[in-house]
Amino acid sequence: MYLVIFDCDGTLVDSQETILHGLEVGFAAVNLPMPDRRTALSIVGLSLEQAFARLAGPDNAHLAGAMSDAYRACKISRRAAGLDHDPLYPGTREALDRLAAKDDVLVGVATGKARRGVDHMVEVHGLHGRFVTVQTADTSPSKPHPDMIFRALSETGAEKTRTVMIGDTSYDMEMARAAGVYAIGVTWGYHDAAQLAAAGAHAVIGHFDELDGALSRLPGFDSLFETNLFGETV
Template identity: 45%
Template sequence: MTAPLRLVVFDCDGTLIDSQHMIVAAMAHVFAAHGLAALPRADVLSIVGLSLDEALAALLPDTEPGIRRRITQSYKDAFFEIRHRADLAEPLFPGVREALAALHARPGTVLGIATGKSQRGLAHALETHGLRDYFVTLQTADDAPSKPHPEMLRRAMRAVGAAAADTALVGDTSYDIEMARAAGAHAFGVDWGYHAPETLRSSGAHFVLSDFAALAPALDALWTGEPRQAVREATVHGRREP
């Protein structure tokens, strides 16, 4: 019998790339330009993962839709205007490149991305870090409803022909976890992103990783049908020291 195709889909901001400084700076720039009071950093980071429209609706619930649309466009423009500032670098999180390379080399395993970024923003990020060739499917907020709606993940599964049981989503926010659960996929949280581990667990994460080195053994344990405790041990194998 042919082995099933395995699909591992990653969120981008907060999971692969530490983009917090850029996001906070762009949001502060736009709010100031529109005469709005700056928001606390934690509030801005809490909406990372949503599409930009949904994020601004959450941050500015009492603002007229027309004004929000103008702010949305201003944010897109600002993000690309200031992306070359040295103090706003968007580095990869530790272990990202090694983990992607190892999974990409596995027969029968393919990788994808599901992100609240636009196609333009995602293309720039992947090109900057030389990651584009690792992924066979790229799903963005341009193509489907915002997370936590499951359509982005469903589109990724359809694109490669993977079943939900053979799909894992790796993300750092409750929106990622809720999307994965709604699509019937396995939900892996990471504890280095923008939502707290307890938030990921309460949202339904099957496991929360503390190091990218733990991802491959956790997937192995999951898909070979090993007991839940074996998967749990795999997820903490590479835990970083505080």
């Protein structure tokens, strides 16, 4: 059995604008100036408190809790109003469909989002039943701590040698390496190819169309994408 774990923000969904809005609310709540866009988005992937503490700096790190509370309240309010419907990245649904069609593949999520954020994503995009394990910031330390992956392995019974983490940040790659599983970086999110490679990515892809090929080149994963006599992937 293979386990393929996806990050959410920056990997499955494009949440840049809604994250920036939430960060602005958090900074405004404690009367601190908002960082520039690039700096603000560099922390995507970390748990909320750790992200705000890093952005606020050492002198204001004690305000991270209040900033996080404001961010969460904003998110809950906007979702209740039918807002914050972050779009899937191109190819996301098709990639999930291809993996779901394989009897020997389990698909999971490991994200710095709260569980309610993942549930919202699943509901908005009709991804019910796609993820057999969902690991979030509610129950695990922030990435790059490997706890999320360890929990996913425990829940599914998958082996490390048949598990891969797919994400867009160095935190995802470092988490995978710390857990002893494979890591595939994607460049359409928040960290570039050089950062992903430096953090230990076994492969880096620029579009979901490249995922099957990247997976098939991982040791032990080649049987996932065997072809039949007609050259079709099975």
